Amino acid sequence: MTDTVKQPFPGLEQQYTEPPEWPEWKQRFARYWLITKLNKEDGEIWVNYLIYHVGAEAEKIPTQFKSDAEVHVNDYEKVLKKFDEHFVPRNNVVNERALFRHRIQKAGETVEAYVTDLYHIVNKCEYGDRDEHIRDQLIFSIQDKELSRKLQFKPNITVERAIDMAMYSEIVTHQVAAQGKVQA
Structure with a gap:
């Protein structure tokens, strides 16, 4: 992992907690992802970093879709899409x-x-x-x-x-x- 990834980023030390906050939290994480140059790492690092920052709730989510042939737990974009489906309620x-x-x-x-x-x-x-x-x-x-x-x-x-x-x-x-x- 690069040295920049190890540096703390103010504002993201608080883990994700509520489904209605997911879109805003995800946007902040995307900024963090770019600022820390995490986007230069491989998919496994991205996914694990995301799960770590989302918190304990996120540990269970990948187990729900591991059997999905389209989703590989090291594919950040696909995992993020599954998190969206999990956290974002259907729009009324x-x-x-x-x-x-x-x-x-x-x-x-x-x-x-x-x-x-x-x-x-x-x-x-x-x-x-x-x-x-x-x-x-x-x-x-x-x-x-x-x-x-x-x-x-x-x-x-x-x-x-x-x-x-x-x-x-x-x-x-x-x-x-x-x-x-x-x-x-």
Whole structure:
């Protein structure tokens, strides 16, 4: 193993614990995998490193698919795919879309944080044109109802333009509020 692999990586010392966290944990592990140059090692090292970092739960998983002719326990990509199948519950598209449609901007939440969350949720909805759905959800559910009304008068507005206008409106609102404090 290379010296870089032996070095600890902050943030990955915590092992994986909950199935809903798997996609995020796997993404962090992929970054770790590249940073430590683990990707330059052979498949057996990759698989064992993955299992070690996932923790005790992972020790049992390969035994469930060892008999699968397509899966070799030293093939990192195939093992990772099997882990995905094991940890990621089947997506309930109707429920994900309900969550998306009920997601409104919370009081005090920035437009940027709201839009980021909308993009996170919409990825599970399996919509054909996610930008169109993001645009509509943003327009109909932002806290600034006056801006919402104005945006609805723009039939060809793009998601980018709607986000820009919402963020600009938020900035101007904060600036005007700050000006009022200075004058008081």
